[in-house]
Amino acid sequence: MKITKLTNSISLKRQLEGGNEEQLKTVRQVLLDVKQYGDEAVRKYSKMWDGISLEDFRVSQQEIDEAVETFDEQLKKDLEEAAENIRYYHAAQSREGYKRPLADGSWLAQRITPLDAVGLYVPGGSAAYPSSVLMNVIPAQVAGVKRIVITSPAGRDGKLPAAVLVAASILGVTEIYKIGGAQAIAALAYGTETIAAVDKITGPGNIFVALAKREVFGEVAIDMIAGPSEIAVLADETAYADEVAADLLSQAEHDALACAVLITTSERLAIDVAVEVERQLSELPREAIARQSIENFGQIYIADSITQAVEAVNSLAPEHLEVVCQNAEEVAEQINHAGAIFIGRFSSEPVGDYFAGTNHVLPTNSTARFASGLNVDDFIKRTSIVYYSEKTWQENAPKIARLARMEGLEGHARAVESRGWTKGDK
Structure with missing residues (x-):
């Protein structure tokens, strides 16, 4: 990994591959075809790109049962415990509406309702x-969403991975479809003969899935357009080089475009981590991917102080941030921009990916400056409610009418003036 002196101009933003005009043209054609021809178009593109011919692409209960019966029992218990942890964390995000009283029996309120599907x-x-099943489904369930649909591309054998079906079974989700790509996003957004449309689409995918989500936004809601994974580690001389290197590679192995950054106040740690990354790369099963990520987007920065390091992290706004230094909790309190923060030596980033309970669907490419990770709020709506009594109306109608006329909206003024005591009793 390259080692440089920290300046104020570092950035995680990358010129991402994909999303060219040809890909966008393809995605738009798929969306149009599925909107017009429904299941027929879904089957056409599934055969064209996934190499499978599916007459019925809904997963049967028998397929789910077989996956559960043949799945490793210990792994099933691990998934169940992870699900419990995720539900425990997200349960605290539940919220209720409120009602604010006004004079004379009038009131204002906000109603919280879950999305339908x-x-x-x-x-x-x-x-x-x-893990994607757990992280996306559980917040929706906590929010109270009644209909949750899963789509995922089948393998050449026409089946979904047993692990995906087991995770869905643990959560009680049975509406699952063996379709992927832009055609799956189109089916969820517009509906087909087999699949009823939903209100929101979440979950990661390849460039065609990302482009399709962007195109259908407005027809339905989406969670985010997430880019390749990122990790930043803020460390001092107390950190262990082999552990920091392993954490950097945990994200580098995701994608050749993934970004791994160390910001440290210790020159010794910087050198040792660079050596460790190279050593561990040679032993990593996904070496080719991780090496490309490290070579193109890996970097070690040496800061003059923890204060400078914190400023750099807030400028980066990384998806994942590990804080491994003295007084780590106090340092973490100074971080305003990060998708998720992992404090201390034993809070390695994969702890959050799989088991701790926090959500691993997080903003990337510095969007943590303004965006949040997936949470219960992503699956609810807020509706404002107004009740004015006649007396409150009488007191405020002239004010409202004046404001409306100030904006040149005579109809608004007349609407508020058209009711009340002047009509007499009915």
Whole structure:
């Protein structure tokens, strides 16, 4: 990894691959076809890109049961415990509406209601991501969403990974479809003969999925357009080089575009981490991907002080931040911009990815400056409610009418003046 002196101009922002005009044209055609032809178009694109022919692409209960029966029992227990942890953390995010009294029996209120239906996209193909199922479904369930749909591309055998089906079974989700790509996003957004449309789509995917989510936004809600994974580690001389290196590589192995950054006040640690990263890379099964990430987007910065390091982190606004230094909790209190913060030696980033209970769907590419990770609020709506008594109306109607006329909206003024005691009793 490259080692440089910290300046005030560092950034995590990258010129991301993908999203060119040809890809966008393809995605728009898929969306149009699925909107017009429904299931027929879904089958067409599933065969074209995933190499599978599916007459019925809904996962049967028998397939779910078989996955549960044949799945490793210890892994199933681990997923169940992870689910409990995630539910425990997100339960604290539940909220209720409120009602504020005014004079003369009038009142104002806000009503909290869950979305009716949400769709979760789970990446698939050669890999299985049951953690994505847990992280997306559980906040929706805590919010009270009644209908939760999962879509994920099937393998060449026409099946979804057992781990995905087991995770869904643990959460009681049974509406699952073996479709992926832009056609899955289109089906969730517009509906087909088989799949009823949803109100919001969440979950990560490849560039075609990301572009499709961006295109259907407005027809439905989406969670975010997430980029490749990022990790920043803020450390001093008390950190262990082999542990820091391992944490950096935990994100580098995700994607060749992933970004791993160490900001440290210790020149010795910087040198040792660079050596450790190279050593561990040679032993990593996903070495090719991780090495490309480290070579292109890996960096070690040496700061003059913890204060300068904190300023740099807030400028970066990384997806994941580990704080491994003396007085780590106090230092972490100074961080205003990070998707998730991991404090101390034993809070390695994968703890949050899988088990602690915090959500791993997080803002990337410095959007943590203004965005939050997936949470219960993503699955609710807030409705404002007004009740004015006749007396409150009488006191305020002239004021409202004057404000309306100030803006040139005579109809608004007349609407508020058209009611009340002047009509007499009915």
